[in-house]
Amino acid sequence: MKIAVLLGGISREREISLRSGKRIAQALRNFGHQVDEIDVNFENFDSLIWTKELRNYDVAFNILHGTFGEDGHVQSILDALQIPYTGSGVEASVIAFDKYLCNLYVQDITAVPEFILLSKEEFEQGKNVLQNIEIPCVIKPRKEGSSIGTHICFSKEELLENLKKEFEKYDEMLVQRYVKGTEVTVSIIDIDGIPTVLPILELRPKKLFYDYEAKYTDGMTEFVIPAEIGEEMTEVVKDNALKIYRKLGCKHFARVDGIVSDGKxxxxxxxxxxxxTELSDLPMSAKAYGLTFEELVNRIANEAFKNPPFKKFK
Known part of the structure; x- marks a missing residue:
């Protein structure tokens, strides 16, 4: 196949997208595909759309992490151009990238730590929205990835300081109850159109939690696979992750992150x-399942070609 790997992008996760995309492109070439790497940025975006350059490809392998690439924007453009692409469609992408919406969407399936949505305006007006928040708590941007802007706060002073800092960049923050436990991540891929749960990965970061540095710095996290959470809890986690994947309407590949604490x-x-990347979670779980990295990305590309996230125009 002729495949365009969309990488780079305009978000704060640009460097990770470049690392992911270059690795994917090489793996696809190793499998015999004709591959072009397209660094999507402000300079070339109009050209890509209006010249319909992307229509020259059988599949667009989208690995644009974060804002614009993962939040439904690129997906809606590729839908309109009718170009098969990897990953979830517009609706699933919009909901999953919006942490507030996603929490509301899945809380009938599984436990979600209690949360409130706090706006910059509310914070600056000094309303007493924080007085009933339980400490410790977690704050995170409503729409962001790779744990960027996420903090665990162990005092009201720390909470106020971190909120003040993050509201310089974001308009809304999620404030959520902190749950201490075993961090796990569940990767799911489509195999012949059927969502398949890969072995659960347990994360043991050497920092307080699995933040940006722990995710992308070699040696900062110990990975345990399969996760040491017991057979019964393993089935519960797999079942919940699969239900979430299906309810959102995810496609081709995705990852569900959570915490196991007190049997929940x-x-x-x-x-x-x-x-x-070479340190990312999904490729580790795929390897434990029996798939090489080349086999994994080839499977994702083929799934996208056979079963794109959109309905084809008649």
């Missing part, structure tokens, strides 16, 4: 375009 699985987030 707590949902944290869904990543519809998980990282594919």
């Amino acid at each position: 699985f707590y949902f944290l987030e869904v990543n519809t375009l998980p990282g594919m």
Whole structure:
């Protein structure tokens, strides 16, 4: 196939997208595909759309992490151009990238730590929205990836300081109850159109939690696969993750993150375009399942070609 790997992008996760995309492109070439790497940015975006350059490809392998690439924007453009692409469609991408919406969407399936949505305006007006928040708590941007802007706060002073800092960049923050436990991530891929749960990965970061540095720095996290959470909890986590994947309407590949604590699985987030670097979680789970990295990305590309996220125009 002739495949365009869309990488780079305009978000704060640009460097991770470049790392993921270059690795994917090489793997696809190793499998015999004709591959072009397209660094999507402000300079070339109009040209890509209006010249319909992307229509020259059988598949667009989208690995644009974060804002614009993962939040439904690129997906809606590729839908309009009728270009088969990897990953979830517009609706699933919009919901999954919006942590507030996603929490509301899945809380009938699994436990979600209690949360409130706080706006910059509310914070600056000094309303007493924080007085009933339980400490410790977690704050995170409503729409962001790779744990960027996420903090665990162990005092009201720390909470106020971190909110003030993050409201310089974001308009809305999620404030959520902190759950201490075993961090796990569940990767799911489509195999012949059927969502298949890969072995659960347990994360043991050497920092307080699995933040940006722990995710992308060699040696900062110990990975345990399969996760040491017991057979019964393993089935619960797999079942919940699969239900979430299906309810959102995810396609081709995705990752569900959570915490196991006191015999319960707590949902944290869904990543519809998980990282594919040499340290990323999904490739590790795929390897434990029996798939090489080349086999994994080839399977994803073929799934996208056979079963794109959109309905074809008649």
